[in-house]
Amino acid sequence: MALELFPTPSWPRPSFYFPLHFELKKFPPKTEMAMQPLQQITGPPGQEVMSYWACDSLNLFLALEVSQQTEGPRHKVQPWEDTLILNVSRQTDCQSTTCYTSLGFAGTSKKPHVFAITHHGVRFPQLDCSKIKYKFTVDANNSLFTVAVPWSILPPLRPLLYETIAINLSIARRFEEERALYQLVEDENYNSESTDLRRLFPVGICPKLGNSAYAQSFLTCNLWHGDRPMQINLGLYNPQTCPAKLDIAIKEGDACLETHSSTVELGSGCHHWTLRWSPQRPLPSGEYVLELGGHGCGQTYLKKHPFFVIDPAELSAIKADLLKLEEDINCLYPTAVHTALANLEWMEEKCALCTWDEPGYGHFLQAREMRDSLQNGGNPLADKPGLSRRAFRAETDGSLQTYSLYLPKGFKSQRKWPMLMLLHGSCADEQAFAANPELHKAADKLGLVLIFPKARVANGFYLGDEEADILQNLAAIKQNLPLDWDKLFLGGFAMGGFGAWHTGLRHPEHFSGLAVISGIPCLPFAGEDFNLEYNFNPLDYLGAAKKLPILVIHGAEDEIVPVKPVAELIATLQEQGARLVYKEIANGAHGNFGWVADLAAWLKPLLKK
Structure with a gap:
């Protein structure tokens, strides 16, 4: 077995250092x-x-001081505007990177709004x-933002592990009528x-740890x-x-x-x-x-670091067994086979996102367990209440496509849902x-099955193969679950709202109603074509719009999808007889x-009809 131990590289030498204390009892003063x-x-x-910076063994501290009074970031913020954005990474070579954690801060001290934007490509x-x-x-003279971030949510960073890390801090502020x-x-x-590439600022960590070894x-x-x-x-x-x-x-x-x-x-100091360690002979898969x-x-x-070994030969055998099951024309549970194969793909995707992330091995274990169950004639996908992730084989190109499924409390196969x-x-x-707990509560109360398809690309607008995926996903769910075919609804948020407009009005025979939240209703929209050579307008599908109940909810201050052209199109549709409910949210x-x-x-x- 191979073992390497060497000094961690750290370059270039940064021009800015901030102090590392052992443990601070409270937020440090700016001095x-x-x-x-x-x-x-x-x-x-x-x-x-x-900006002001410091850290201890538990937290990264930053303070941001604006030289005159300004309004705080609004609690109800746009994804990027009026938000303090912190990027933190192990990257130290001044090159743009996708391996970083990005956090957003908005709201007030009484109503803080803190959210994770990106973590190692996710x-x-x-x-x-x-x-x-x-x-x-x-x-009277300044506005001050203070933030304390635990190192525990910034893996693989710990303040003593590296001489240099990389950060960036961005804030867009409105002064009078202009934005800076x-x-x-x-x-x-x-x-x-x-793009997920971000440019960061190298900073050094200067220990002030006193007389105790650490x-x-x-x-x-x-x-x-x-x-x-392993590293x-x-x-x-x-x-x-x-x-x-050692x-x-x-x-x-x-x-x-x-x-x-x-x-x-x-010698004294840090x-x-x-x-780095890797086995020189095959090890059985396990912990x-x-x-x-x-x-x-x-x-x-003394610290114990658990890890998992996956035997490449066993991994290949599991995949081969699953592909053989898929090819069997008598396969009883194709969704389970596709989901098991997708688990192997999800594992590989997570490993490829960032070499610093913790890939985990749950997907491998689940694929192995599902393979064993299928070979014994069982169905490893139990339709139990709660959230799960599944897959199907796309007819358009043979790829595995993913969706999340939420089954409400009390779900049983003896009735239609x-x-x-x-x-x-x-x-x-x-x-x-799919992780939104408010959606889960609503589904439990209404007795509603929720399906969340995954788009193939970030800005594909559910066109082409993605529209075909939606319809195939729907067909697979109708085949596998006891659904009420007269109560199947399609909805979406933002780009997904366009997908709901587009797919729902083009294929109204599949749906009982459409719901659009902050969605783009047409292409081009407000003069933007989003680099898509495609035209779609709900006014060209008035027959479907008159037949299907449609709900549109939009924010009056939406700067991503401006409300004015949305409201104008909605008014025209309503004048033409569309069955449309429009709700505009003030602020x-x-x-x-x-x-x-x-x-x-x-x-x-x-649902009562």
């Missing part, structure tokens, strides 16, 4: 933080925006932001939905399946020169597969090491532990959309209002 001005990228000159990930502390205060953008380093793509380690990849080694980053702080001993053990349960030990004289221990300057360190299919927007995938922006309650209220009488 104990490092100061760095933000550049003004756009807008009227004359405003000064200063849009709007399910990160726990509840422990992030955000405050906004105003005095400030950033630590100019990044023209900071609010782009067309160590941290983090397993940056917890899955080995044949192509890259642990280790940070050590010695208050004085002393011998340091012990490494690879274990499977109580059995120790190998051990390594090294003793070295370390030391950053990278440990293992890399145990890291050390002793120096009177302190002892109404269904609502919801199409997500361009800023998030179907998993983020509402791009979908950040309580639209679920309005959707449920519209559905309720339709």
Whole structure:
């Protein structure tokens, strides 16, 4: 088995450092933080925006001071406007990267709005932001934003692991009637939905840890399946020169597969090491532990890092078995076979997103369990209440296409259930959309099955193959679940709203009604064609619009999909006799209002018919 231990590279030398304390009891004063001005990228000159930075073993602290009073970021914000955006990454080479965590901060101290925008290539990930502390205060001369972010939601970052990390801070502020953008380093793509590449600012971490030795380690990849080694980053702080001993053990349960030990004289200060390990002979798929221990300057360190090994031969065998089951014309459970194969694809996709992320191995275990069940004649996809993820084989190109499924409380196959299919927007995938607890509550109350198809691309507008996917997804669900075919509804948010307009009006025979939230109703829209050579207008499908009940909900302050052309088109449709209910939300922006309650209220009488 191969083991490497070497100093963690750190370049270039940054021009800006902020202090690392052992543990701060409260938010540090500005006098104990490092100061760095933000550049003004756009807008009227004359405003000064200063940032202050520090960290301890638990949190990253930042304060942002605007040199005059300004309104705080609105609680109901656009996705990028009026929002403080923080990007944090391990990247240190001044190149644009997709491996970063992006967090947004808005609202007030009493009503903070903190949300995860991106994490290592995943849009709007399910990160726990509840422990992030955000405050906004105003005095006679300044506006001050303060944020404390736990390192625990910024993997693989820990303050002692690297000499240099990378950050960027962006804030768009409105002064009088003009908008100004400030950033630590100019990044023209900071609010782009067309690329995940972000430009970041290298910063150094300067330890101020006192007289106690300290160590941290983090397993940056917890899955080995044949192509890259396991990697642990280790940070050590010695208050004085002393011998340091490092012990490494690879274990499977109580059995120790190998051990390594090294003793070295370390000088005072911080030391950053990278440990890489990979097996030189095949290991059975399963859970293992890399145990890291050390002793120096009177302190002892011990941490166990669980990881999982996937035997490449077993992975190939599982895939081959599933493909053989799929080819069997007597296959009883094709959706289960496709979902098992999709689990293997999801695992590979997550591994490819970012080498610093934790890929996990749940998808592999699920695929293996599903294969075993199918080979024994069982159906591993139990139709139980709750949220699950499934797949089907697209007829257009043979690819596996994903959807999320929510079955309401009390779901049983002995009765027929109404269904609502919801199409997500361009800023998030179907998993983020399907995780909305308000939708789950509404579905439980109404007795409604929810389907969330996944778009193939971020800005495809559910055209072409994606429209075919929607219809095939619907057909598969009708075949596999006991649905009431007279109560099948289609809806969508933003780009998904266009998909609902487009697919629903072009194929009204499949649906009982349409619901559009903050959606684009036509192409081109408001003079924009979104680089799509395609024309669609609901006015060309008046027959379907008169037949289908339609709900449109839109924010009066939506700057992403402006409300005026939407309202004008709705008024024309209503004049032509469309069965359309339009609700415009005062002070509402791009979908950040309580639209679920309005959707449920519209559905309720339709479900009783």
